[in-house]
Amino acid sequence: MLRMPGCLLKLTRVLQSHKPWALFILIVGFVSFAYIKLYWGIWEDPKSRGPTHGLSAEINCAHYVPSPLNIAAGPSPSTGNVFFVETSEQTSPSYLFSCSVESAARTHPAARVVVLMKGLAKGNASLPKHWAFSLLSCFPNVEIQPLDLTELFSGTPLAQWFLQPQHHQEPDFLPVLSDACRIVLMWKFGGIYLDTDFIVLRNLQNLTNA
Template sequence: MKRCEHPDPVLIADIPFIGNTKLSAVKTMGKMSATVQNLFQLAMKNKYRATFIIFVKFISFISIILYLRITDEDAAQHYNLPVEVKCPGTVPYTLPPSSPLPGHGIYFVETSDQTNPNFLFMCSVESAARAHPKTKVTIFMKGLTKPTLPKNLGISLLRCFPNVEIRPLNLKDLFANTPLASWHASSQFRWEPYLLPILSDACRLVIMWKFGGIYLDTDVIVLKNLKNLTNSLGIQSNYLLNGAFLSFEQGHKFIEVCMQDFVDNYNAWIWGHQGPQLLTRVFKKWCSIKRLRDSKGCNGVSTLPREAFYPIRWQDWMKYFEAITPTDFNKLFQNTYAAHVWNKKSQGTRLKTGSKTILDQLQSNYCPSTYEIIKMHL
């Protein structure tokens, strides 16, 4: 009898008894069943890991979508704004002393390709420039690729301040001759969910190491002069430090240890692992402590209390949009050097000028030139 060679799958019941043909088929199907069962068991054993990976991927996707949405909202906010502004009479025209740049100044960093500062960015730089009229305030922007600055409202206003300088950010040059050089070279060839904030975390460390001075996030409004704060950073909570403000001497050992920890314990999948968590774990090792409350400083590095830079917790960011009396406002910020506004949370929430909310009073008091523009165009 001729063996059937049908190309389609057949059932065991359809195979006639010819020697051991059916027995072989049964064995083959048994092996296939065992294989499928093993794969199923393996999947069940790793279901938590698989679920975790899927969850992380999903969160990363949502984070990117939200970031792009916020970026689009910022672009829409600036769409109908003029590209130039006449320098307000409220701009102080005190020229800083001549000194080589950069070095021992105040630094802001924009690690995205955006070159159009939003209102909070403008306010942060203006408040720093006003509080330090004789100190150079440098803005590093990754998106600057041409010798001439772009024409937009934010750049136009900030150029009115004689102690503000806007410079291109060349990441390869910045990270050169530091532990982060090899990390940056390899990071360009892989996708990471939090690359922009991690780049910001890396830049602030290297800037402190190479130049020394003060680093500020672009959502920090300065209330007082910061020059008397050296080799220090702020406490965000009972368990965490934050790098929205850093003040360190050039080449400080603490920052060197932070850069090395950045590389040795790198984790791109945990939010804040290269930022607040890095600063916290390095400080604990630096002072040989288990809890932040066990030490306010040691070995030449000090931490400042929460009210110095984070008087309103990130969980309570909506308070910035609540009205408050001037008396209560002064009481709230009496021990504050600069207020971190938690832009990642508050971005997209519209500010109503004249509302006497906390953010309204911060901007009207400490960045009046930006505030006037907000009143005209919002």
């Protein structure tokens, strides 16, 4: 008959005599392990990850967008521009990014929903092969275009500010640049500017240059 080693026997007796502390240590250990796994999952290099599962790069519009947009029914009160801007070099839109643009396209069927992305190479006729671009291309009122910052700021009151190189070295330049793009887009074209984490639930026809 096998006998339990002495060290395990002593450990078992200690755990039985200190059940609350043993339970506390187990909980702390489990939470620490889960935190470490979550931390490395968040900060893992995206390039080292495998392909995103669930959606293929080629989207069947009839399946994922079953209700066609009623563009031909005539203009709605919300005709105009709805802008989204990505000022980083990111060219792989997240689920939230895609849902935000899709929600704007659905609630503003007669408006141009323009997505400007700095990471897209200017003059490249084809978008990167990504499920988000394939999905958003199902909406005829969505336009995904490269963001040329020099061209965007040209001829605006913020042109001189943008051309000053010292601003580009500031630690908070990216969020400031996004705010500046919002101002310039409204100044040049008018319409509505939305952040890429907004989900639009209703038509924003009552907003002008916002």
